[in-house]
Amino acid sequence: MAKEIKLMKGNEAIAEGAIRCGCDGYFGYPITPQSEILEYLTAENPYPKTGMVVLQAESETASINMVYGGAALGKRVMTTSSSPGISLMQEGLSYIAGAELPALVVNVVRGGPGLGTIQPSQADYFQTVKGGGHGDYRLITLAPASVQEMYDFVELGFDLAFKYRNPVMLLSDGVIGQVMEKVEVGEYKPRWTNEYIAKTYPWALVGKPESRGHNIITSLQLDPVVQEKVNHKLQAKYKVCEENEVRYETFQTEDAEILLVAYGSSARICQKVVQLGREAGIKVGLLRPITLWPFPKKPLLELSKQVKSILTVEMSAGQMIEDVKLAVECKVPVQHYGRFGGMIPTPTEIFEVLKTL
Amino acid sequence: MTREEIIKPENLVYSKTKVLTDTVMHYCPGCGHGTTHRLVAEVIDEMGIQSETLGVAPVGCAVLAYNYFDVDIAEAAHGRAPALATAMKRLRPEKFVFTYQGDGDLAAIGTGETIHACNRGENITIIFVNNGIYGMTGGQMAPTTLEGMVTATSPYGREQQFNGHPLKITELVAQLPGTYYVTRQAVYTPALVRRAKKAIRQAFEYQKLNKGVTFVEIVSNCNSGWKMSPVKANEWLEENMLPFYPLGDLKVPEKE
Ligand SMILES: Cc1ncc(C[n+]2csc(CCOP(=O)(O)OP(=O)(O)O)c2C)c(N)n1
Ligand code: SF4
Numbered sequence: 234m235a236k237e238i239k240l241m242k243g244n245e246a247i248a249e250g251a252i253r254c255g256c257d258g259y260f261g262y263p264i265t266p267q268s269e270i271l272e273y274l275t276a277e278n279p280y281p282k283t284g285m286v287v288l289q290a291e292s293e294t295a296s297i298n299m300v301y302g303g304a305a306l307g308k309r310v311m312t313t314s315s316s317p318g319i320s321l322m323q324e325g326l327s328y329i330a331g332a333e334l335p336a337l338v339v340n341v342v343r344g345g346p347g348l349g350t351i352q353p354s355q356a357d358y359f360q361t362v363k364g365g366g367h368g369d370y371r372l373i374t375l376a377p378a379s380v381q382e383m384y385d386f387v388e389l390g391f392d393l394a395f396k397y398r399n400p401v402m403l404l405s406d407g408v409i410g411q412v413m414e415k416v417e418v419g420e421y422k423p424r425w426t427n428e429y430i431a432k433t434y435p436w437a438l439v440g441k442p443e444s445r446g447h448n449i450i451t452s453l454q455l456d457p458v459v460q461e462k463v464n465h466k467l468q469a470k471y472k473v474c475e476e477n478e479v480r481y482e483t484f485q486t487e488d489a490e491i492l493l494v495a496y497g498s499s500a501r502i503c504q505k506v507v508q509l510g511r512e513a514g515i516k517v518g519l520l521r522p523i524t525l526w527p528f529p530k531k532p533l534l535e536l537s538k539q540v541k542s543i544l545t546v547e548m549s550a551g552q553m554i555e556d557v558k559l560a561v562e563c564k565v566p567v568q569h570y571g572r573f574g575g576m577i578p579t580p581t582e583i584f585e586v587l588k589t590l
Numbered sequence: 591m592t593r594e595e596i597i598k599p600e601n602l603v604y605s606k607t608k609v610l611t612d613t614v615m616h617y618c619p620g621c622g623h624g625t626t627h628r629l630v631a632e633v634i635d636e637m638g639i640q641s642e643t644l645g646v647a648p649v650g651c652a653v654l655a656y657n658y659f660d661v662d663i664a665e666a667a668h669g670r671a672p673a674l675a676t677a678m679k680r681l682r683p684e685k686f687v688f689t690y691q692g693d694g695d696l697a698a699i700g701t702g703e704t705i706h707a708c709n710r711g712e713n714i715t716i717i718f719v720n721n722g723i724y725g726m727t728g729g730q731m732a733p734t735t736l737e738g739m740v741t742a743t744s745p746y747g748r749e750q751q752f753n754g755h756p757l758k759i760t761e762l763v764a765q766l767p768g769t770y771y772v773t774r775q776a777v778y779t780p781a782l783v784r785r786a787k788k789a790i791r792q793a794f795e796y797q798k799l800n801k802g803v804t805f806v807e808i809v810s811n812c813n814s815g816w817k818m819s820p821v822k823a824n825e826w827l828e829e830n831m832l833p834f835y836p837l838g839d840l841k842v843p844e845k846e
Pocket of ligand 2: 616617618620621622623651721725726811812813814815
């Protein structure tokens, strides 16, 4: 069959990806720069066609708890928001992680703190990968760098969420959300049937049959001995995830002496910087983490044996740089260049910094 | 009669409904939560909908309700049960979905979720246990605490000028077109228990019609939080709670 290509905004690709991959439910509240997702979904009105529920909630608090309720049924449910809304969701995310439920959350990040700006930013890195909510939990975090990845990572996110029974965060930003690019879209996949869910996910709430005891979805363990065991189990799961799910991409690193590390739209900008550097005779390469948690520690450690210095480029005051430093174990100097508060760095200004390394 | 004779099925006059598990309840003796649990479970049993029911437990004294109701059930974050239930019912509209919530859960931290689930007319049943206090955390003031009532955080009595008025959330949700059946009951006498059970049954039956939220408030006691014996607490409930929270239907479906 001929490939189906569409020209779409990153936000629209999220919505289209959800409908086509067989998502069961979307619950969200409007916020710039990602309101197109809810608008697109309500305009497409998938319910009569696929049975996908799309509901505008009264707040992000409600959205994430609707996601919690849907996920408890073994349904593929999601929400999307931008920074202030994601802050409101942190309690719910912690519950979902604690109750070991699969769910997909998209953050199209804008500049903060506070109401901040509606312009793009990457300043929610700490909140996402260090656990913005309470307790020892992790969010599997995917960082798309193109509209195509916005589309692809919806299905990938659901797959990982169900594989690990863990919430997955798609950490995007206002650039990727708003930019228009070509997207190769996939076929429409049917939603899972209730019978399939009952058979495949024995933990799901489907209505207690005579044949088994009742299923309980909870994150509460009053007995600290048991709660510690629960935490050990979570940590063991995270370890497996760290071993198997690291994703990253390298660009001209084979002979690199200087390494740029950047994700999302910063990585797109840094590709241009590599080109400028190479034209000027500087041996520069780029590593782009695709999963921010689990973080590509091993490839970074390997490259640290080869390069003389590392520059992280982020649209923040320097957050991912902490993980890069931990990964390279002080083997090479690591510096940060960032613009923030909604400002986007240009390739030339990064190139100027590169020349000083 | 010997014990053996008493437990013969033909001599049985009373037994635990099968929709309650064998887990020993943690509720204080005399607390209305236990009775209310039993009524909800009996209704589910009598309607034969155990396998068709999905429950949502609150944060509050009833947080462990998931250990007692023998149905598939989730434990929500504090106040968010109606949000969970909204998604559950929308994704499995053929199921019976109910939340079980206290007054702090439903009328303080979860007010937004309560109002909007009711206003959207979600086809769920809300069982609301109003004991005028935060039982679980040790008897602090709730939005439903009566004027002058002494609690751990209103040690000189709730003062209207400072703390505002007790919130009649049930009257409030009855105003919303999204609610179909709204009633206020109590469970501290056998006659009231029977009436409350009828109301809960009605609420679950109406869920089949898909006409909106069915909402049953149970005016209850918290003898521990109120620092009273169970008997005294029930007297106090009748004398003080009921004049402010009068029993009866607030909204019944119009005859069609
Ligand atoms: C976000 C959050 N805030 C506060 C608490 C603490 N907390 C637990 S139960 C409760 C009050 C419960 O009171 P109510 O809903 O009236 O139920 P009752 O215990 O009286 O049955 C509070 C404040 C919590 N668990 N989560
Ligand atoms: S503290 Fe109050 S509400 Fe909680 S179980 Fe005891 S009497 Fe019931």
